[in-house]
Amino acid sequence: MDNLTAILVTLIPFVLFCLIVFAILAVFAGAVIFFLKFFNKQWSAVNTGLQQPGKAYLAETAANLLPWTPEALADLSAYLDYVSRAGLGNLHARGTVKSLSRPDETGRLVFELQLKRLKGAMTLKSAQKCWQLKFLGLTSKETPVEADGEPLGTIQSIRKEILLLDPNGQTIGRYQRRQLLGGFGGLTEYAQTPYFGPVELNGRVLAELNRNPILLKPLVGNKIPPPLVKDPASDLTPEEETWLVALVGWEIMYRIVTK
Incomplete structure (x- = not known):
């Protein structure tokens, strides 16, 4: 039990670190997707306005x-x-x-x-x-x-x-x-x-x-x-x-x- 506890204590900071990194990456990915959709919408509007x-x-x-x-x-x-x-x-x-x-x-x-x-x-x-x-x-x-x-x-x-x-x-x-x-x-x-x-x-x-x-x-x-x-x-x-x-x-x- 002492060894298991020691392992868990060692892993908890690593797991927390991984969760934080994952959360940051998820937020970054969400922001990238949002801006890509926004600029694609703007670009599509420009193209539509210039098609005729x-x-x-x-x-x-x-x-x-x-x-x-x-x-x-x-x-x-x-x-x-x-x-x-x-x-x-x-x-x-x-x-x-x-x-x-x-x-x-x-x-x-x-x-x-x-x-x-x-x-x-x-x-x-x-x-x-x-x-x-x-x-x-x-x-x-x-x-x-x-x-x-x-x-x-x-x-x-x-x-x-x-x-x-x-x-x-x-x-x-x-x-x-x-x-x-x-x-x-x-x-x-x-x-x-x-x-x-x-x-x-x-x-x-x-x-x-x-x-x-x-x-x-x-x-x-x-x-x-x-x-x-x-x-x-x-x-x-x-x-x-x-x-x-x-x-x-x-x-x-x-x-x-x-x-």
């Missing part, structure tokens, strides 16, 4: 957008409802620009962005009009723009200033893009702080543009998102409005590409 062909997605979504009215520019929300998938220099993203006044509706604009080897294009549509912006690479300073299939011009990035060129390459406007300050991308309040800069065309200030579309899901603190366009002129011409929406698309494209 681009043209069909744009046409179907554009048909359900809010009508484009004179108030639409000031009603563009900085919050993007979108999905994206990236890897090996390829990027596919699509989504909508929501309405500030009617956030539960489909939105005001729909976009589709496809890049292969970091080159491609983004198509942007309202209920009445279509824009296409060509992405020529991260090192390129120029983004050619078409509106309804016709050349609108080029958005040219020169340091902090963005120049607007007509189809002949002549400078007709500029966008004084604000510099982002501090923060750590999508993890902080900085990711939803608006940074507005004035847009000028043919010597006239058209509006102020927010360079910081929000990619967070959901918004930090459930805040009301800021606008993408602030204080647009009340008497914008069709050309001026077309350029402003093109710049909105340009900011969305670069925000997604460089996130």
Whole structure:
């Protein structure tokens, strides 16, 4: 009995140690399974959101957008409802620009962005009009723009200033893009702080543009998102409005590409 007791006394710490190790492994395995299921669910949702062909997605979504009215520019929300998938220099993203006044509706604009080897294009549509912006690479300073299939011009990035060129390459406007300050991308309040800069065309200030579309899901603190366009002129011409929406698309494209 003394020998048996001695053996049991010796084994008890070992058994307890094994039980503790087993419990830790079980918790770890459970956590791994939980996260795998969670990320698989998220990945499946992204894949489902990107399955439909681009043209069909744009046409179907554009048909359900809010009508484009004179108030639409000031009603563009900085919050993007979108999905994206990236890897090996390829990027596919699509989504909508929501309405500030009617956030539960489909939105005001729909976009589709496809890049292969970091080159491609983004198509942007309202209920009445279509824009296409060509992405020529991260090192390129120029983004050619078409509106309804016709050349609108080029958005040219020169340091902090963005120049607007007509189809002949002549400078007709500029966008004084604000510099982002501090923060750590999508993890902080900085990711939803608006940074507005004035847009000028043919010597006239058209509006102020927010360079910081929000990619967070959901918004930090459930805040009301800021606008993408602030204080647009009340008497914008069709050309001026077309350029402003093109710049909105340009900011969305670069925000997604460089996130």
